[in-house]
Amino acid sequence: MELFRSAHASAPDWRQAANACLAQIGNIPPEANLGFLYITDLLASDLSSILGFFKEQTDILHWVGCVGVGVCATSQEYNDQPALCVMIADFPADSFRVFPCIKSDIEEFSGYRDWCEQADAHFAVVHGDPRNPRTPSFIAELAETIHDGYLVGGLSSSRGPNFQIAGGLTEGGLSGVVFSSRVPVATAHTQGCSPLGQKHQVTECQNNIAIRIDDRPALDVFNEEVGDILARDPARAAGYIFAGFPIKGSDTGDYVVRNLMGVDAENKLLAVGGYLNPGDTIMFCRRDIRTAHEDLLRMLRDIKSRLGRKPKGGVYYSCLGRGVHMFGEDSVELKTIRQELGDIPLVGFFANGEISHNRLYGFTGVLTLFS
Numbered sequence: 001m002e003l004f005r006s007a008h009a010s011a012p013d014w015r016q017a018a019n020a021c022l023a024q025i026g027n028i029p030p031e032a033n034l035g036f037l038y039i040t041d042l043l044a045s046d047l048s049s050i051l052g053f054f055k056e057q058t059d060i061l062h063w064v065g066c067v068g069v070g071v072c073a074t075s076q077e078y079n080d081q082p083a084l085c086v087m088i089a090d091f092p093a094d095s096f097r098v099f100p101c102i103k104s105d106i107e108e109f110s111g112y113r114d115w116c117e118q119a120d121a122h123f124a125v126v127h128g129d130p131r132n133p134r135t136p137s138f139i140a141e142l143a144e145t146i147h148d149g150y151l152v153g154g155l156s157s158s159r160g161p162n163f164q165i166a167g168g169l170t171e172g173g174l175s176g177v178v179f180s181s182r183v184p185v186a187t188a189h190t191q192g193c194s195p196l197g198q199k200h201q202v203t204e205c206q207n208n209i210a211i212r213i214d215d216r217p218a219l220d221v222f223n224e225e226v227g228d229i230l231a232r233d234p235a236r237a238a239g240y241i242f243a244g245f246p247i248k249g250s251d252t253g254d255y256v257v258r259n260l261m262g263v264d265a266e267n268k269l270l271a272v273g274g275y276l277n278p279g280d281t282i283m284f285c286r287r288d289i290r291t292a293h294e295d296l297l298r299m300l301r302d303i304k305s306r307l308g309r310k311p312k313g314g315v316y317y318s319c320l321g322r323g324v325h326m327f328g329e330d331s332v333e334l335k336t337i338r339q340e341l342g343d344i345p346l347v348g349f350f351a352n353g354e355i356s357h358n359r360l361y362g363f364t365g366v367l368t369l370f371s
Contacts, residue, residue, distance in 0.1 A: 003029055003090040004313030004370065006345035008073035010083035014039075014046045018053050021086050028058045031090040034098075034177070036125075036315060037065035037165055038072075038349040041158035042082040048169055050084065060088060062098050064177045065165040066127040066156045068349030070323060072316050075338040077331040079324050079350070087347040089313060089370070095119070095180040100166050103132065103173035106141040112178065116146050119180035125315060125368070126153040126176030127164045128360075130352045136360045138174040143358035146178060151358060152187050152368045154317035154351025184371045186307050189356045190299040192292045192322050192363035193242055193257050193285035197225040200283065205276035208261065209269050213282065217268035225284045234263050239321075242363070243272040244285040257285055257362045273362075287363070289326055296333065296365065300340035303369060311341060311369035316348035318365040323350055333365065341369075 007024035011017040035054060039047060044067045051063060070079035078085075097115055102108045115121070124146065128135040135155065143149045153176060156162040166175035179185070200221055204212035213221040223230075230237045237260065244255045259273035276282075318333060327333050337346065354361045 003032060004087065004345040006074060006085065006087035006313065006347050008071070008076055008078070008083065008085035010078055010081050012082060014043050014050050014082065014084070017082065017084050018050055021084065022057055025088065028088065029090065032058065032060055032088045033062060034089050034091055034096060035060045035063040036087040036347050037063055037084065038347055039067055039084040040071055040078055040082060041067050041069050041160050043084060044158055044161045044163055047163050051165060051169065054086065058088060062167065063165050064098060064125060064127070066349065067158045067161065067163050068351060069157045069159065069320065070350035072318060072334055072346070072348035072350065074343060074346045075331060075335045077323050077334050085347040087313060087345050091179070092182050095182045096177050098167050098177045099175060101164065101170045101173035101175040102138050102142070104134070106138060106145060109142060109145060113145065116178060121178050121180050122146055122149040123183070123185055124149060124151050124176050124178040126151050126174055126355060128153065128155040128174045128353070128355065129162050129164070129172050130155040131162060132173050135174055139355055139360055140358045142174065150187065151355050152315070152317065152366050153355040154349065154366070155353040155360070157320055157350060157352040185368055186303050186371060187356070187366070187368040188299045188303045189354070189361065189364045189366045190296045192287065192319060192326060192365070193244065194288040194291040195244060196241070196284045196286045198283065199246065199281050202276050202278060202280040202282055205278060208273065208275055209271050210276055210282070211269060218270040219263055219265065219268035222270050222284065240287050242285045242287070244283045246281050246283065255283070256359060259362070287321070287326070292322070292326060293336070296336055297340065299367065300337060303367065304341060307369060307371055309371065311344050311371050313345040314367060314369040316346055316365065316367050317351050317354050318348065319354055319363045320350050320352060321363050322365060337367070
């Protein structure tokens, strides 16, 4: 596994962008056997043609990827413009399997279980469809199916078609590529929100509505945590304050973040972007550019020390709320990765939810390095 090459380009016509990428990659070695392809949603209607072009020009049959409102490349982000990024690699023979969308039941993956057992496969790069309400459960079920496997990836983000690539075009569920234990990887994620105040317990709820927290009206607890200014004008909290849910058993203080969907001031209710259960631990988080950048640096330095050598290539999945919306216009997030890890081949996209291990996150960045 020596070859990783990546390229990226933006152009009004997809053919121009695709040809620019081919020129950057150069000669395609015959051992290249897997490609990663991400395009912005402004090119989504052309994805079938784009994929066919790369298959024909590279002779690589196996491809994975998806559509995003923005895409990530080495030190470069593309947002709100027609763009694509591509990475090709040579993995050991018979060291991966591309699998199509799991749309209705995890049993749709059953044809790959024997190979996963034989190959000692515990890692997969996956892409999910945010329109399928079962996608989060498929993530957990697939990780369990490959024996406490580790998944990385993201949910497609698009103002049009939510296409994924898994060999060919697909959509509607969870698809991707699972790797054997012969493919060495290191992975980590970074948070984009920092905890605000203390942890609380949901004591009464209905679906995604918190009725009572710490056996008090939910909105009263929220208002105390966010302070008088935001309490008087809840609309100002939108996009700044979120609900956080600590992960049980985590020894790193890990948590998932969900949006606040609304408040009912009269009944003192709080709606969050996820189902609640009595006894859930909840805390409130704020979007914090400074601590997000500090945590990004922490994550990069940690994964670098674990690797002990320069990675050969990587994939990065960042939240729609990060990138330009958090760090500014100058591709700061991707340039920080290059600053810490060097000029390595890297591709990815800005997701509508990020996948790490066996769950769906929000406002995170998920990095995987192939070594």
